[in-house]
Amino acid sequence: MTKTEQLNLLFQRWQQECPEYQGKFHKDGIVNEETYLGQNPKVLFIAKEPNNPDQGEFDFREWWAEEVKYGFAHRVCEWAFGFSGGFPPLENLSNSNEERIQVMRRIAFMNLKKTGGSSYADSDLIMGVVERERQFLQAEISVINPDVIIGGIGNPDIWNLLFPGMKLVRSGFDIWVGRHNSFRIIDFYHPSYQVPRAMSYCLLASVYSSEVFKKL
Numbered sequence: 001m002t003k004t005e006q007l008n009l010l011f012q013r014w015q016q017e018c019p020e021y022q023g024k025f026h027k028d029g030i031v032n033e034e035t036y037l038g039q040n041p042k043v044l045f046i047a048k049e050p051n052n053p054d055q056g057e058f059d060f061r062e063w064w065a066e067e068v069k070y071g072f073a074h075r076v077c078e079w080a081f082g083f084s085g086g087f088p089p090l091e092n093l094s095n096s097n098e099e100r101i102q103v104m105r106r107i108a109f110m111n112l113k114k115t116g117g118s119s120y121a122d123s124d125l126i127m128g129v130v131e132r133e134r135q136f137l138q139a140e141i142s143v144i145n146p147d148v149i150i151g152g153i154g155n156p157d158i159w160n161l162l163f164p165g166m167k168l169v170r171s172g173f174d175i176w177v178g179r180h181n182s183f184r185i186i187d188f189y190h191p192s193y194q195v196p197r198a199m200s201y202c203l204l205a206s207v208y209s210s211e212v213f214k215k216l
Helices: 003-017 033-037 060-066 071-085 097-104 123-144 156-162 197-209
Strands: 043-047 108-111 148-151 168-170 176-180 183-187
Touching: 003 033, 003 123, 043 071, 060 097, 071 097, 071 197, 108 123, 123 156, 156 176, 156 183, 183 197
Parallel strands: 043 108, 043 148, 148 183
Antiparallel strands: 168 176, 176 183
């Protein structure tokens, strides 16, 4: 069974156990399994919740297979471009939709909360979701099996709920990093955070290459 098939079965069980998700569930995971499995490192991006107040069903994998639009998606694409090529100059990333789709095929992405929310996520609400659905979230991460997780979460309490016992440390760049099992974590800015794109790109490259992160 492929990882994509495993995730789809997991999402089916998830909705069965949470009937309130019927018709509202936002699927995510590995954008393109064949491409993702060939990456080194394999990177998973985690966000809190989808910015989709309409609440309808959605699948990020299908969306990014066809189009990369909105600032959030372009920022994820830029960071993915860095990881897949040793963080070359950002100017080397084409603005072509087709080329950006190819970059997005290299990654996995997931939200902690699987129903649509707004542009501002309530941390207490997210913590409640993580505590209630931790087994499902951990199962999704296990199937994805990343080498590196980039989390736009910014809340150590949420990380501690998701991965009990994990210790976060400062990277030297005012960014928390940690390790859980086989993967390393960078608790970075959310992709929608309003900072210049080159600034966040260079900061992420610095954290990833820092001695603190390498030694995790």
